[in-house]
């Protein structure tokens with residue numbers, strides 16, 4: 001055998017770089033379903049079903065097309081349950097002259113596979129991942145010499161470089177950012193009739209995986225059914241079509257809005273398909289831009305959406321790969337609190353958290369503002385140890401792969417990187433959640449109160465957070481105003497807030 005081409009669970013695209021020059025007469029593909037990838041942090045049932053089912057569909061297509069394939073299934077009695085052990089066994093058995101791999105999405109996995117190649121004295125041809133607009137080298141060039149990184153500047157450079165939403169050398173509509181037109185709340189009457197999300201009925205392969213996962217990972221978070229995520233490229237393309245036609249035109253207006261019992265709203269639900277490489281971000285962005293140019297979607301909606309993919313998605317990947325492995329260890333605010341137990345059950349009287357965690361455990365999905373300004377905000381204000389928060393997010397979401405999850409959690413939600421990713425902590429009281437949705441009206445707490453029995457825990461913890469980090473935050477020009485407001489509190493108010501915050505941390509409000 002000339003090359004053993006390694007294909008991981010988030011690399012399910014035949015046009016990926018690992019297949020360049022593939023010759024079925026001399027090369028073969030290697031895939032392995034291993035328990036370690038679901039247990040090194042406890043992966044939710046939805047997430048594991050998604051990865052395994054998508055891998056099995058991809059493997060089926062390879063076989064159908066006559067591609068030599070060595071695919072170890074999870075339920076194979078000979079399975080050694082770690083990528084390294086499985087690869088080691090495959091190399092011993094197949095004796096390839098070299099290994100080929102598209103750069104993986106997880107630093108730990110890269111180290112493990114490199115280690116096996118080294119141990120066998122085999123060359124590992126590590127290739128760029130073309131499922132991004134930029135390479136990690138591009139990001140490093142952009143970052144070099146800058147005192148502070150800011151997504152906005154990176155995004156504008158990406159727009160210019162890739163000629164996206166540009167009219168000549170000017171941004172379409174004469175401005176780079178339409179945030180002021182976007183990000184509204186639904187108002188008293190709520191979202192009205194929502195377009196249904198694309199849900200794919202499980203086929204026999206997915207059904208078999210659901211049964212396997214329900215048995216094998218019975219104690220893991222969440223539930224395997226109902227399962228409706230795209231697991232093939234054809235299904236992912238259908239989901240893309242559906243989003244562009246029915247939800248993109250309203251994406252921007254409602255991108256930050258929340259509504260109790262409505263998990264899907266006007267979001268794309270394409271994160272998992274993008275991260276497993278069933279879709280290429282270029283085609284997603286091109287479809288969105290084409291909808292704008294054809295007059296089918298307004299510019300603020302399309303710009304708001306493209307910014308997420310061309311801007312944030314590329315930016316967080318650059319941060320991850322230029323800063324690992326040290327990035328994972330950051331804890332700039334010295335947060336040491338354990339993750340509350342209700343994150344694994346959703347059993348809490350806080351209506352916003354109950355809803356966000358409940359839908360997360362049910363579907364493996366919550367939209368960005370729920371991740372940032374509900375679950376993320378609560379763990380920031382409570383002072384939960386960042387690595388525990390990271391493990392939760394990496395385990396529960398179907399689109400979670402470390403390169404994207406870690407900077408979003410450590411950097412954006414928790415400010416644990418001390419300001420690499422975000423210029424200030426996203427700290428807010430419960431009034432933000434009240435403004436952006438209707439959860440507070442069905443909650444026993446009051447977001448306007450910081451002390452007393454009805455005090456919203458977010459509001460109490462917000463003031464406590466500012467107080468605990470006053471010196472550090474006062475030095476940040478973007479936080480100075482918020483910190484100044486602390487001076488309006490009397491000494492008695494401050495100590496009442498601190499006492500209630502201590503009670504919350506001690507679990508007094510857990511159920």
Ligand SMILES: Cc1cc2nc3c(=O)[nH]c(=O)nc-3n(C[C@H](O)[C@H](O)[C@H](O)COP(=O)(O)OP(=O)(O)OC[C@H]3O[C@@H](n4cnc5c(N)ncnc54)[C@H](O)[C@@H]3O)c2cc1C
Pocket residue numbers: 266267268269270271272274275308309312313314316366367368369371372376393394397399400401404405408409412413
């Ligand atoms: C604490 C936290 C954890 C997160 N963890 C993940 C994760 O594990 N995997 C993941 O893909 N995204 C993650 N995100 C980013 C974002 O919340 C999800 O991409 C998004 O909610 C996925 O749903 P969607 O496809 O409906 O996205 P939409 O809101 O419709 O956005 C469209 C696409 O833009 C991209 N995108 C949007 N925001 C971001 C962002 N901040 N970073 C990177 N890409 C972005 C995604 O590919 C997404 O599919 C996280 C954000 C936060 C605040």
Ligand code: SF4
Pocket residue numbers: 350351352353430431433434439440441443444445446447456457458459
């Ligand atoms: S009152 Fe506080 S805890 Fe309750 S829903 Fe509103 S923000 Fe969440």
